[in-house]
Amino acid sequence: MTVIPDWFPARLPIYDIQKSYADNAADGPFFNDAIPSRPEKVRSVDFLGFTLNSSIGIPAGPLLNSRWIALAAQLGFDLLTYKTIRSLPHPGHPLPNMIFVEPCGNGTARFTDKPLDQFDALTLTNSFGMPSQSREFLLEDIDRALSSLGKGQAMIVSIVGTPHPGIDFADDFIRAALIARDAGASLIEANFSCPNVAQSEGMLYLNPDAVYQFANAIVRAIGPIPLILKVGVFPSRDLLQKVLKSAARAGVRAICGINSVSMQVLDSRGCSALGESRPISGVCGAAIRDAALQWIREAASIIRQEKLDLTLLGCGGLMRPEHLNECLTAGATIAMSATAMMWDPYLALRTHWRNANGKY
Ligand SMILES: Cc1cc2nc3c(=O)[nH]c(=O)nc-3n(C[C@H](O)[C@H](O)[C@H](O)COP(=O)(O)O)c2cc1C
Structure with missing residues (x-):
């Protein structure tokens, strides 16, 4: 059996949060270590027609x-x-983008100057504003990304619309989706839930009629490529049920949740920690795990009850192999990690070895 070495806290994350997004894109990922082997026997899974390892x-x-x-x-x-792309180049937010925080109730989180030494507690803002590159760059780079995949692997391209004056918002989602399609994407995810941008962009997923209208337009434009929707937390089971039914009716094939959770992020003086223009940020990592698991359980139960043809992808605070497995047991077909994989890039290998040894 291969023993996977520890990563956190001795080694730095593969994304350097002191550097800008552009520098991380140009110089990262910051990883020079050996890649341990994975178990030979795979537990393959069917995901929207792809057989994954x-x-x-x-x-x-x-x-x-x-x-x-x-x-x-x-x-x-x-x-x-592949990180969310837009129809046109977009600079995103300046630093800071990711700062360590501790949630303190009532929708607020407070900056903490020392990273928490407990991996299980790592919680951060992610305030990037969805930067995006030119169409020419994306066409080449998405193609290159697809050719780097091994057997039993697949890639989703995430897209979002941008409200431009004079351009229909739904049309702009389609423009971004068509860049993904033209680059060769075989799975496309529309982000209906970014908590860091203008209201109209971020809250789309909470409006069942808009979900149907936007999703159906994208489905028609990209067919037969399967469409996945990215959503955030819901205020009620009733609204989640309406949105899942709208998505299924629109021809959406899968739902991914949850996006980072919007919180007011304060510094030690009680002022906005990310600057006056960004009082609210998405918060990701350990502190949102309970909300994510609850979302997956509810979504899975509604899909069963309503017999909807929807597959679930779960994410949100899944820091360790046990958490990824709990997400699958809760009803997701795919369990994903954003924050934890940056601070522990061996997380998938750790999970494969744990599961290969019968501790599923
Ligand atoms: C650095 C970073 C950037 C993110 N950017 C996006 C994005 O562009 N589009 C999107 O749909 N979600 C984005 N997310 C949200 C994640 O996909 C995920 O929903 C959220 O972080 C919860 O998972 P986690 O707790 O494992 O990080 C981002 C998260 C992180 C950490």
Whole structure:
């Protein structure tokens, strides 16, 4: 049996949170270590017609471009998501993007200057504003990312619409989706839930009529490529049920949740920790695990009850192999990690070995 070495806290994360997004994209991922082997026997899983080597993947976010996708594939993550792209180049937010926080109730989180030494407690903001590259760059780079995948692996391209004056918002989702399609994507995810951007962009997933209208337009434009929707937490089971039914009716094939949870992020003086223009940020990592698992259980139960043809991808605070397995037991077909894989790039290999040894 291969023993997977520890990573945290001795080694630095593969995404350097002191550096800008552009520098991480240009110089990262920061990983120069050996890649341990994975178990020979795979537990293959069917995902929207793809046979994957495992149910373990990475949601939209930490895989900035084809070099990040190639590394994650070698590290044993079998369903990779290419970070959300837009129809036009977009700069995103300046630093800071990720700061360590401790949630303190009532929708607020407080900056903590020392990273928590407990891996299980790692919780951060992710405030990037979805930066995106030019169409020319994306066409080449998505193609390169696809060619880096091994047998039993697949890649989703995440897309989002941008409200431009004079351009229909739904049309812009389609423009971004068509870049993904033209680059060769075989799975496309529409982000209906970014908590870091303008209201109209971020809250789409909470409106069942808009979910139907936008999703159906994208489904028609990209067919036969399967469409996945990315959603966030819901205020009620009733609204989740309406949205899942709308998505299924629109021809959506899978739902990925949850996105980072919006919180007001404060510094030690009670001021906005990310600057005045960004009082609210998405919070990801350990603190949102309970909400994520509850979302998966509810979504799975509604899908069963309503007999909806929807597959679930779960993410949110899944820090360890046990958490990824708990997500699968809760009803997801795919369990994914964004924050934890940045601080422990061996997470998928750890999970494969744990499961190979019968401790599922
Ligand atoms: C660095 C980073 C960037 C992210 N960027 C995106 C994004 O572009 N699109 C998106 O749909 N979600 C994005 N997310 C949200 C993740 O996909 C995921 O939903 C969330 O972080 C919860 O998972 P986690 O607790 O494992 O990080 C990002 C997350 C992180 C950590």
